Amino acid sequence: MDVKYLNPIIAATDSVFQTMLSVKPEKGEVSIQEDLVTDKEANVIIGMTGDIKGSIVYSFSKEMALKVVEAMSGMEMEELDKFVTSAMGELGNIISGKATTGLAEQDLSCDIAPPQIVTGKNINISSEADKVLMVKFNTDLGEFDVGFSIN
Amino acid sequence: MIWREEYKIGVELVDEQHQELFKRLGDFIQTVRSDQENSEKKKEVERTLNFMGEYVVTHFDAEEALQKRFNYPDFEEHHQIHEDFKAEVAEFQEKYSADEYDDDFLLEFSGRLLTWLINHVASTDQDIGEHINSVKEKEEELK
Ligand SMILES: [Fe+2]
Numbered sequence A: 001m002d003v004k005y006l007n008p009i010i011a012a013t014d015s016v017f018q019t020m021l022s023v024k025p026e027k028g029e030v031s032i033q034e035d036l037v038t039d040k041e042a043n044v045i046i047g048m049t050g051d052i053k054g055s056i057v058y059s060f061s062k063e064m065a066l067k068v069v070e071a072m073s074g075m076e077m078e079e080l081d082k083f084v085t086s087a088m089g090e091l092g093n094i095i096s097g098k099a100t101t102g103l104a105e106q107d108l109s110c111d112i113a114p115p116q117i118v119t120g121k122n123i124n125i126s127s128e129a130d131k132v133l134m135v136k137f138n139t140d141l142g143e144f145d146v147g148f149s150i151n
Numbered sequence B: 001m002i003w004r005e006e007y008k009i010g011v012e013l014v015d016e017q018h019q020e021l022f023k024r025l026g027d028f029i030q031t032v033r034s035d036q037e038n039s040e041k042k043k044e045v046e047r048t049l050n051f052m053g054e055y056v057v058t059h060f061d062a063e064e065a066l067q068k069r070f071n072y073p074d075f076e077e078h079h080q081i082h083e084d085f086k087a088e089v090a091e092f093q094e095k096y097s098a099d100e101y102d103d104d105f106l107l108e109f110s111g112r113l114l115t116w117l118i119n120h121v122a123s124t125d126q127d128i129g130e131h132i133n134s135v136k137e138k139e140e141e142l143k
Helices: A003-021 A062-073 A082-105 B012-032 B038-069 B075-097 B103-124 B126-142
Strands: A026-033 A036-038 A042-050 A054-060 A110-112 A116-119 A123-125 A132-139 A142-150
Touching (some): A003 A132, A003 A142, A003 B103, A036 A054, A036 A142, A042 A062, A042 A123, A054 A062, A054 A082, A062 A082, A062 A142, A062 B103, A082 A110, B012 B103, B038 B075, B103 B126
Antiparallel strands (some): A026 A132, A042 A116, A054 A142, A132 A142
C-alpha cells in the first residue's frame, strides 16, 4: 500500500475547503490502520471502482459537521439531520471527484459512487481492505479524518 | 446562505446573478427547515422552489450566452452540467407536487443543493471569469 495514493485526496480536501469555506485544513499525522474505526459521528463513505477499488471515508465530529453547514447556509444547525448529512455527503462527493482527477494524473482511472452516510458513535466501518490509510486534519471549524481503504 | 467575496468570478452580471441565486436558494432552505403546519409548509416549499427554479433558468441562460459570446472552450461540458442540474430540479418539483416525496427526501435534496451550488459558483464557474477577463484584456491591447 502506497502513501502516494493519499496525496491526491489530501490535495483535493485542501482545495475544496479553501475555495468553498475559506478554511485552510492543517494536515496532521498519517497512519496505517488495520480497521476503519472512528470516534467521529458524521461519516461520509464514497465507494471507488476502477484501477483502485476501495473507499474514501470522511469522518467529521458532530460539532464540525454542524459548523460546516452553518458556514454554508448561514442558518443554525442543531442536529445531524438529513439536511446536514446530505450537505456533508455532497462535500465528500465533490472532494472525491477532485481526487479522482488527481489520481488520473498518476495514470489511475477511477470512478466514484454516490455518498453513503453513517452516523453514530464509535463506528467500525467494515471493508474488504486489510489496511486503511488515515490522515487527520485540523481546521478552524473542528477536526476530521479522511481514511482511504484499498481492497 | 453565506455569500463570500471569494465566490465572485469577476464578471459583474454573473456575480450579481449568483448572489440572487444564493438568496433564493436560501429562502427555499429556510422554508424547508421551518416548522409550519404541513399543508401551509408544502405551499411555501413549492412557492420558494419555483421562485428559485425560475431564476436558475434565467441565470444559466445568461451565463451561457456570455460563454458563447466569449468563445468559452468548455462551453459544451458546462452546458451539460447546467442541463443536468435543471433536470434534477424539475424532476424534484414534479414529484414533490405529486406527493411522491416525504420530508426526509426534501431535507436531503435541499442539503445537497446547498453544497452543490456553492461549489459550482466557487469553483466550476471561476474558469469562466478567468477566460472572459483574459479575452477582454487582449481586446484592450489590440485597441
Ligand atoms: Fe455555471
